[in-house]
Structure formats: C-alpha cells, structure tokens
Amino acid sequence: xxxxxxxxxxxxxxxxxxxxxxxxNLQVERGEIFGVIGFSGAGKSTLVRxxxxxxxxxxxxxxxxxxxxxxxxxKELRGMRRKISMIFQHFNLLESKTVYHNVAFPLILSxxxxxxxxxxxxxxxxxxxxxxxxxxxxxxxSGGQKQRVGIARALATSxxxxxxxxxxxxxxxxxxxxxxxxxxxxxxxxxxxILMITHEMNxxxxxxxxxAVMEDGEVIEQGSIFDLFTNPKHKTTHKFIQSVMKGDxxxxxxxxxxxxxxxxxxxxxxxxxxxxxxxxxxxxAKRFNVExxxxxxxxxxxxxxxxxxxxxxxxxxxxEILKAVHYIEEVVSVERVMASAS
Amino acid sequence: MQVNLLDFWPRxxxxxxETLLMVSIALVLAxxxxxxxxxxxxxxxxxxxxxNKIVFNVLNGVVNIFRSIPFIILLVAILPLTRLLVGxxxxxxxxxxxxxxxxxxxxxxxxxxxxLDVNKGVIEAAQSMGATNWQIIYRVLLPEAxxxxxxxxxxxxxxxxxxxxxxxxxxxxxxxxxxxxxxYQRFETDIMIVTVILLIIIVQAFQAIGNYLSKKxxxx
Numbered sequence: 001x002x003x004x005x006x007x008x009x010x011x012x013x014x015x016x017x018x019x020x021x022x023x024x025n026l027q028v029e030r031g032e033i034f035g036v037i038g039f040s041g042a043g044k045s046t047l048v049r050x051x052x053x054x055x056x057x058x059x060x061x062x063x064x065x066x067x068x069x070x071x072x073x074x075k076e077l078r079g080m081r082r083k084i085s086m087i088f089q090h091f092n093l094l095e096s097k098t099v100y101h102n103v104a105f106p107l108i109l110s111x112x113x114x115x116x117x118x119x120x121x122x123x124x125x126x127x128x129x130x131x132x133x134x135x136x137x138x139x140x141x142s143g144g145q146k147q148r149v150g151i152a153r154a155l156a157t158s159x160x161x162x163x164x165x166x167x168x169x170x171x172x173x174x175x176x177x178x179x180x181x182x183x184x185x186x187x188x189x190x191x192x193x194i195l196m197i198t199h200e201m202n203x204x205x206x207x208x209x210x211x212a213v214m215e216d217g218e219v220i221e222q223g224s225i226f227d228l229f230t231n232p233k234h235k236t237t238h239k240f241i242q243s244v245m246k247g248d249x250x251x252x253x254x255x256x257x258x259x260x261x262x263x264x265x266x267x268x269x270x271x272x273x274x275x276x277x278x279x280x281x282x283x284x285a286k287r288f289n290v291e292x293x294x295x296x297x298x299x300x301x302x303x304x305x306x307x308x309x310x311x312x313x314x315x316x317x318x319x320e321i322l323k324a325v326h327y328i329e330e331v332v333s334v335e336r337v338m339a340s341a342s
Numbered sequence: 343m344q345v346n347l348l349d350f351w352p353r354x355x356x357x358x359x360e361t362l363l364m365v366s367i368a369l370v371l372a373x374x375x376x377x378x379x380x381x382x383x384x385x386x387x388x389x390x391x392x393x394n395k396i397v398f399n400v401l402n403g404v405v406n407i408f409r410s411i412p413f414i415i416l417l418v419a420i421l422p423l424t425r426l427l428v429g430x431x432x433x434x435x436x437x438x439x440x441x442x443x444x445x446x447x448x449x450x451x452x453x454x455x456x457x458l459d460v461n462k463g464v465i466e467a468a469q470s471m472g473a474t475n476w477q478i479i480y481r482v483l484l485p486e487a488x489x490x491x492x493x494x495x496x497x498x499x500x501x502x503x504x505x506x507x508x509x510x511x512x513x514x515x516x517x518x519x520x521x522x523x524x525x526y527q528r529f530e531t532d533i534m535i536v537t538v539i540l541l542i543i544i545v546q547a548f549q550a551i552g553n554y555l556s557k558k559x560x561x562x
Contacts, residue, residue, distance in 0.1 A: 078473075
C-alpha cells in the first residue's frame with residue numbers, strides 16, 4: 001500500500017546538510033497498522049510527510065498503491081491527498097469554526113453538495129462519538145475530543161490511508177487508550193491502512209501490527225511487534241522496550257545475592273509466546289525437591305499474547321536446583337542472575 | 343473676537359461628520375489596498391504558500407518606503423497627485439488621498455502580522471487535505487485571522503483619526519482643522535476643549551466597536 005524505496009530527505013540550510021531521512025526502505029501492507037517509533041529528531045515526522053508530499057524526497061521514491069507520489073502533477077496530488085488523510089499531535093483544527101464545520105471542511109474543499117456534506121458529517125461524528133458536540137467550538141472541547149474531531153475530519157473523505165503524526169502524544173494515558181481503540185475500530189470497520197509515528201512504546205505495543213524503529217534518519221530495525229519485544233537487536237529498540245517493561249532487577253534483590261558462603265540461586269525466567277501459559281514453576285516444585293520464590297517480575301500483553309519475565313529464587317539442594325533448571329529450560333529461557341550483575 | 347460656543351455648534355457637528363467621513367472612506371480604501379498587499383507579503387515570503395523572493399522584496403521595500411515618510415511630509419509631497427485625483431488640494435476629499443496612501447501600507451503590515459499569527463499546523467492540515475493555495479487563503483488564513491484583523495483595523499482607524507486631525511494643517515476639514523484654526527490660531531480655548539473631547543469620544547467608540555467585532559468574529 002505504501003512503499004518506501006531507498007528514500008532520503010536532505011535539508012540544506014546555509015550550506016550545511018542535514019539528513020532527516022536516510023535511505024529508508026519500508027513496506028506498509030493494506031489494512032495494517034504500522035508504527036514508526038523513534039526519539040525526537042529521528043526523522044519520523046519527515047518520513048510520514050513524504051507519503052502525502054508535504055515533504056518531497058531528495059532521493060528514492062515513495063509509492064502509494066504502486067504510484068510514485070512525487071511524479072504527480074499538482075492537481076493529481078490534490079486528488080491523492082483526499083485519499084490520504086492525516087491527524088496531528090496538536091490537532092490543527094480551525095478555531096474560528098464549529099466542530100461540524102471542521103469535519104465538513106475537506107468536503108467543502110472538494111466542492112461536495114451541501115446535503116451530501118451534512119449526511120456524511122453527521123455519520124462520521126456519530127462514529128467518533130461526538131454527535132452531540134456538532135455546534136461546539138474547539139476551545140470548548142477536551143484534548144481527546146479535539147483529536148476525535150481531527151479523526152472525524154480525516155475520515156470525512158473516506159480515505160484509504162490515515163497518517164498519524166504523534167496523534168496521542170499530547171493526551172493523557174486514559175485518553176490515549178480511547179483514541180487508540182478508535183484507530184483500531186477505523187482499521188477494522190473501514191479497512192483503512194494506518195501509518196503512525198510516535199515516541200511512545202505503549203502506543204506501539206497496544207495498537208500496531210508491525211513496527212519500524214528509527215534513529216538518525218535510518219530505520220534500524222523492523223518487524224512484528226512481538227518479534228521486536230522478544231528479540232530486540234538494537235540498543236535503541238531495547239531502550240524503548242525498557243520504557244514499558246523494566247528489565248532491571250531492583251537493587252534490594254541484587255544485594256545479598258553473593259553474601260556469605262551460600263550464594264543464592266536467582267534466575268531470570270523469560271516466557272515466550274508458545275509457552276506463556278504453562279505452569280512451569282508448580283511443575284518443578286512438584287517434581288523436584290525445590291521451592292520457588294518469585295521475587296520480581298512483569299508480564300505484558302502484546303498482540304493478545306502474554307510476554308514477560310520473572311525473577312525467581314530456587315531454594316534447595318544444588319543438585320536438585322540444577323535438575324529443575326534443566327527441566328524448565330526446555331520451555332522457557334532461563335538465565336542465572338549473578339552478584340556481579342550489580 | 344470670541345466665538346459663542348452655542349452659535350458654533352453647527353460648525354462643530356459638521357466638522358465631526360467630516361472627520362468620521364474622512365476616516366471611514368480612508369479606512370475602506372486603505373483596507374482595499376492593504377489587505378491584498380498584506381496577504382501577498384505573507385504568501386510570498388520564505389516558506390510561504392507561494393514563495394517568491396522577487397515579489398516579496400519589491401512589496402516589502404515599497405511598504406517600508408511609504409511607512410517611513412512622516413504623514414505631514416506625505417501630505418504636502420503628494421499634493422500634485424491629490425489635485426490630479428480629486429481636482430483640488432483642499433477640503434475633506436483632498437485629505438482622503440494622503441490618508442489612504444499613509445494607512446494603506448500600515449494596514450498591509452497589520453494584516454501581515456495578523457495572518458502570520460495563524461497556526462502553521464492548520465495550514466499544513468489544509469494542505470494535507472488537498473486544499474489549493476487560494477482555498478487556504480480564503481478558507482483558512484483569512485477566517486482564522488479575522489478576529490485579530492478586526493482589532494488591528496481598529497488600531498489603524500484610530501491612527502487615521504489622529505492623522506486626519508493633522509490634515510487640518512492643509513485645510514483638510516474635520517475636527518482637527520477646527521482645533522487648529524480656532525482653538526490654536528485664534529486662542530479659542532473652549533473650542534479646543536470641545537474638539538479634543540469629541541476626538542476622545544470617537545476614539546473610545548471606535549475601540550468599543552472594534553472589540554465587539556473582534557469578539558464576534560472569533561467564532562464564525
């Protein structure tokens with residue numbers, strides 16, 4: 001649906017070159033929610049604007065539905081933009097106009113007849129849950145409501161693609177969730193392809209099918225959200241994952257691991273997709289002469305699959321512990337936590 | 343010889359009308375010049391909708407030249423032009439010409455700054471929806487800036503009241519003329535006081551109307 005082929009964008013400012021996007025290759029499939037995550041300045045804002053040509057690439061091509069968007073004439077581009085809608089971090093609504101007029105705006109621009117506009121706007125406002133706010137002005141709305149207006153406006157022209165530029169970054173966590181739910185509903189009901197950029201791992205985790213991680217204008221890693229979580233290859237990816245899942249072991253646990261002559265047996269157990277539901281600890285407790293003490297841990301749900309790790313202490317004879325570890329190693333990943341880890 | 347203030351009222355009333363007429367005509371004509379000029383300054387500048395260095399620099403330069411000439415000098419300097427346009431160089435109609443030339447470029451600047459205040463994100467959003475540049479100008483820039491423009495035009499109109507009083511020096515008519523020829527040159531203090539009070543009332547009224555309009559235009 002959206003295909004970045006070796007795309008670069010270089011800004012030149014007073015003789016100095018700034019590479020915002022560097023040889024990016026990405027393929028966004030029809031009907032998927034694709035996330036691009038990166039810290040600020042990573043080039044993701046520029047990347048998303050290359051799709052609707054708010055920014056022109058300096059090299060490479062961006063194909064939308066197989067069509068190179070930078071080769072379009074001004075008129076063709078305007079037509080294309082009606083099929084590629086965009087929502088923004090700061091909503092970018094017309095302050096002088098009502099909610100109704102804001103949503104009607106793209107339809108008015110394309111010269112739709114009045115009664116058709118009215119029908120469409122009412123339907124969309126109902127869809128985003130703002131039917132009773134049609135005659136409000138934007139300064140009378142909360143942040144979440146403003147974004148709903150932005151979304152309604154974006155949907156008015158029945159687009160194939162929705163670009164989200166940090167659409168939830170100005171919202172509180174609860175509102176963020178409701179907006180993400182709405183985005184999912186849009187994908188499911190209208191089969192809209194969604195390309196979203198964000199710096200929040202939470203957002204990506206909850207709604208995206210696939211993710212690309214960007215740093216310094218380059219895509220450093222991409223894959224399904226689950227693969228990224230369970231097997232991150234890049235340091236930056238790791239950092240993002242840690243922002244929602246603490247991999248560190250608290251100091252209180254680390255202290256005392258190697259104390260006196262009886263080192264404690266503390267392990268980090270990581271559950272993976274296919275075994276997430278298995279009762280491994282109760283099994284080893286029954287089968288071997290060990291006791292399992294869970295010290296710390298976190299389980300997340302990613303794409304409806306639980307994923308996470310637990311820090312456990314095994315107590316008992318060394319030989320029994322060894323056997324127990326061997327046994328569970330077949331279904332989960334086990335790693336001994338050493339005193340030196342602090 | 344003292345003038346009886348009571349007998350003088352009709353003359354004061356007439357002068358008030360002249361002032362209001364001068365200011366309103368000048369305001370309308372200056373806006374007709376200043377509005378497109380202000381829009382052009384905004385859209386042709388760097389990163390504007392229709393970026394064009396040459397057009398911007400020419401317009402910017404012309405506006406600056408007019409803005410740097412003191413009104414009293416402009417008034418005299420363009421007398422030949424005034425005579426050409428209205429056939430005379432004295433009276434209310436004649437005073438309108440320099441007032442327009444004086445406030446047109448000023449209003450262009452005020453419009454420019456009002457339009458620059460419009461949230462760039464809204465313009466980007468309109469572009470992302472496939473709006474043409476003209477649609478952005480009259481459907482985004484102008485409506486969004488209208489409330490600020492109303493306030494700025496109020497500033498311009500009050501400036502015009504002041505300038506119109508100066509036009510009295512060349513026999514331009516209006517309250518300024520009255521204040522100068524009676525109050526100042528003939529030491530009629532009470533006439534001076536009356537004209538000043540009337541000018542204060544006019545300015546207050548203009549500001550009140552401007553504030554009201556601005557508030558109304560905030561929500562279209």
